[in-house]
Amino acid sequence: MAEQKTPSIIAKTMEDVMHESMMPYSEFVILDRALPRVEDGLKPVQRRILYSMSELGITPDKPYRKSARIVGDCMGKFHPHGDSSIYGAMVRMAQPFSMGACLVDGHGNFGSVDGDSPAAMRYTEARLTPLALELLRDIDKNTVKWSCNFDDTLMEPDMLPGRFPNLLVNGASGIAVGLSTNIPPHNLMESIDGVIAYIDNPRIKLSDMMKIIKGPDFPTGGFVIGGEELVKAYETGKGKVIMRAKLHIENGDNDKKLIVIDELPYQVNKAQLLESILKAREEKKGVLTGITEITDESDRGGMRAVIKVKRDNDPKPIIDALMKYTNLSTSFAINMVAIADGKPQQMGLLDIIAYYVNYQREVVLRRTRYELDAAKEREHILEGLVIAVRNIDEVIKIIKASASTSEARENLRKRFDLSERQAQAILDLRLARLTHLEVYKLEKELADVRALITRLTAIVASRKLQMDLVKAELAQIRKAYRENRKSVMLKATADYVVPSEDDEKPVEDYIIAVNANNNIKRMFVKNFTMATKDFTENSSRNEICSAIVKANSLERVYCFTNLGNCYKLDSESIPEGKWREKGVPLKKVVPEALDGERIVFMQTVADNLPKGNLLFYTRAGMVKRSEWKEYGVVKSAFAAIKLKEGDEVIAIEHERKNCTLMFVTKSGMCLNADMSDIPVQGRIAAGVKGIQLSDGDDCLFIGQINGDGEVVLVSDRGYSKRVLVSQIDVMARYRKGVKIVDFNKKDNGTSLAFVSYVTEPYKIVLVFEDDYLSSYSTEALSIENRTHSGRPIIKGRARIKEGLIYNDKVTN
Structure with missing residues (x-):
């Protein structure tokens, strides 16, 4: 009979089992799944999605590709954890109501603020956004460390170059084993300004940094109430802020009041919110019985949910009750945990920026070394080519006299003291490169490469130049992707005010200007007087204004155009800007304006039209004298002069x-x-x-x-x-x-x-x-x-x- 084996029994304490099983699992979840890295602000799945899309060439200038193709490629090459987790992460990166700055440009149904699920990946398409390319920029220049993928067949980046502070801009949320993170999104321009301020002064105080980075900037807008809790969160990495919806009160039919919801707190489901308001009313919670109807009037133009109030009810107590019983007011628990130095760390705002700045310096240094090596290699080749073209007759004689390519290469090396690469480059030289023009181009390229080597060598040797380069490149991104804050920061709940049409609005004084780019802009008088209005070598057409008028918030602006039309604009309908900003085209303010139409004359009008006459002048030499009262037309857009074909108004x-x-x-x-x-x-x-x-x-x-x-x-x-x-x-x-x-x-x-x-x-x-x-x-x-x-x-x-x-x- 065969000898029967006895089953082996392994005896271990629970302490050993937990250490050998649970600890590796928790370490994997923390480092490779749930938490972002401080350098690029991405979790592994997000990083792999962006890198896969980059490898597939799905850039902003290329057509959209099926989401299923992207998910399959990412799963097969880098992230073998199921297609649903990859697609879910990709969908979130494409949702403008989830991300501070979207990294994926989604085409199709990618969900909604009402909680609607995205369409299946076989129906949707996607590509990278231009901003996502800034995270990937220079990845091919040895700027980051690489590791083998899960089956050791490919290499994947441990992190992306991350040329803007993505951890702050897009925030992060995740639950690991024993750890969690919840970092709010911030404004891109403020975040970059904060990083630049830190580079200029690494000892900057938190109070000074918070003058630049004022607080979270949620993509859904609304109000953020910070105060001491926000200071604590930025100091220690843990705290909370209160988020409130943006509301206003309108006058409805039959003297009824309407409470209109314009913006929601971050991650609040609109459909569930309106349902909770309806449920609170049905449960007869105090003053909420004064609500008669709730309608969602949101469309492509933006969010608008209307709560209708009974005729004799005051909407202010109803709003207070809604803030108490519904998610019109909610809190965001800030817990800034990210992986830094290979381990999870809870960090304050200055800690995050410090890690990011050091990483960016390293990226610039590694890129510069890569470019320096490439430039030196090119210089080496060019030196050989220049020797060859200066001695071309002898080179041709040596090549013709050689029995083989290898013999020609050796003969060239011996005669001109060349390296093997230089000799091979001479053999590969096309005959067309032997013209006088091409010889000049080679010598000029060699001079340019040597100048580049000098500059790159200086950067490698100087920490200051490296930091200057980081600042300059961050400033370029800020200029290219500038976007104003969406959320309004408040210090205390007492500062939260819901405006009403019945409120007496303060009269504001504005300056309205039309610049040489034919764009219009509005600014406060105090900002206009504070601006430096003098032409310098850095000035642009944005600062050269053909017309500047003063108007208050109650006045209208009559804008006469080169095509003979007049548009009456409410002063506050003109987008606000700064003296040096470009403003907006007339067509953005007046959709019915024609292509090529520009403002040649402006006049502010309050209650009565000005006295006297207007003189119109045209390019064809026509002159028209008309009384101002002729332009008291009810319409907001009308013809001001009859023009012959091809003629235009040049002045009024x-x-x-x-x-x-x-x-x-x-x-x-x-x-x-x-x-x-x-x-x-x-x-x-x-x-x-x-x-x-x-x-x-x-x-x-x-x-x-x-x-x-x-x-x-x-x-x-x-x-x-x-x-x-x-x-x-x-x-x-x-x-x-x-x-x-x-x-x-x-x-x-x-x-x-x-x-x-x-x-x-x-x-x-x-x-x-x-x-x-x-x-x-x-x-x-x-x-x-x-x-x-x-x-x-x-x-x-x-x-x-x-x-x-x-x-x-x-x-x-």
């Missing part, structure tokens, strides 16, 4: 007394016309002819003058002058006029690029064809007679495209 003015009308054309003709015979016409009249134009000529300037001052002229060839208006006699309207400038006959095709009228000095900005901007005072231009061709204003630049008046004065 208030009529002044004792003036004549100056016309200056592109070809240099000038007419100082008497205005007495210009009739007063109706709103949609076309006006009368002001100057007789030659074929192909246009009016560049039309404006009222009073006999004093000078006409400023700049040609597209860069010649400038001022002409005293007293030298130009007054004539009848609709004449050809006289020459105001005599162009140099050598410069065929010369024309005027800029004309204006000056009585007190101001700055003009010239725009060259290469978009270079240069400013000059009108006083710097010499006074000449009419026939003079002008004096050169600048030499050696491209032709002048246009001239602009640098205006920082409010016109009314």
Whole structure:
């Protein structure tokens, strides 16, 4: 009989079993599943999804790809933990109501704030967002550490380069074994500003940092009440903030009040919230019985949930009760735990930023070393190629005399003392590279590579240069992906106020400006007066304004355009901006505006229209005089002048007394016309002819003058002058006029690029064809007679495209 084996029994204490089984499991869950890394702010599954999408080439400039393909590729290569967990993580990265800044651009049903589930992965598509590429940027330049994947067949990054502080921007939440994390999202611009401030001053105090990073910025908006609890959370890594919905009170039908929900606290399900409000009303919880109806009016334009209140009920106590019984007010428990130095750590705000800054310096250093090695290798090859092309006849002779490629390579090495790589590069050289132009290009490339090596060597050797590079690249990301805060920070619950239509609104004073990019912007008067309004070499067209008016929140702005239309805008409907910001196009404020339509004149109007007449001037030399009362039209958009096809309004003015009308054309003709015979016409009249134009000529300037001052002229060839208006006699309207400038006959095709009228000095900005901007005072231009061709204003630049008046004065 075969010997029967006795079953083996392993005797172990529970303490050993727990240590050998539970500890490895918990370590795996903590490090490889539930917690993000401080460097890139990503959990392993998120990092693997983004890297898989990058490997598949699903970048923002490529078409969407099926989500199932992305999930399958990620699961098969890097994350063998089930498709549902991968797809769930990918869906969250595509939800704008979950992420501070989405990393996946989803196409299809990716769920909703009402708690609707996303469609199955076979129905949806996705690709990377531009911001996700900033997390992956330079990953191919040895910037991060790599490890084998689960079956040792591929390499995967331990972390991504993470060129912006993603842990702060998108936050994180996760539950591990014995540990959890709950990091709120923050504003991208504030987070980058905070990192830059830390680089500038590593000893910055938390109180100073919180002036920059004011608090969490949730993608769903609402109000965040921080106070001492937020300070504690940022100091220790643990604390809480209160989140409240953004509400306002409207007047409904039959004197009823409407409580309107505009924004919700983060991660609150809208459908469940409205259901809980209905349930609280049915349970007759105090004043909530005053609610008559709840409707969800949300659409593509945004969230709008309406709670209708009985006629005689005050909505304020109802709102207080809703805050108490429903998720219109909820809390966010901050617990900032992330993996740093290979282990989970609870960190304050400054700790997170410190780890991130050190990591970014390491990324820049590793990238610079990689680029330096590549540059040195290229320099080595180029040195060999330059030797070859300088001795090309001898090189060809050696190659022809050699019996084989290997013999040719050895002969070249011996003759010119080359390395094997250099000799091979010479053998691979195409005959087309032997032209004089190509030889020059090789020598220039060698000089450029040596300059690059010098710069990269300096960066490797200097911690300061490394930090400067981190700052500069962060600033570029901030500029490219700037987005204002969505959540409003409050210090205490007493600061939370629900506005009502019945509240008396404070009257705010604004400055409204139209800049040289034809964009419109609104700013507070105090910000306008504080702004540095002076042209410097760093100034842009955003700061060169053609019209600046003052308006209060009760006034409307009449905007007259080059296409002859007038749009009446409420001052507060114009998006707020800063002096140096670009503003928004007219079409964004007025959807019915036509393509290419721009504002040429603005006037603020309160209750009554201004007195007097308006003068309209067109490029074809037409002039129209109309009374202001003609424009008291009820419509918010209407025609202000009738224009012929191809014509446009170039300027509009208030009529002044004792003036004549100056016309200056592109070809240099000038007419100082008497205005007495210009009739007063109706709103949609076309006006009368002001100057007789030659074929192909246009009016560049039309404006009222009073006999004093000078006409400023700049040609597209860069010649400038001022002409005293007293030298130009007054004539009848609709004449050809006289020459105001005599162009140099050598410069065929010369024309005027800029004309204006000056009585007190101001700055003009010239725009060259290469978009270079240069400013000059009108006083710097010499006074000449009419026939003079002008004096050169600048030499050696491209032709002048246009001239602009640098205006920082409010016109009314």
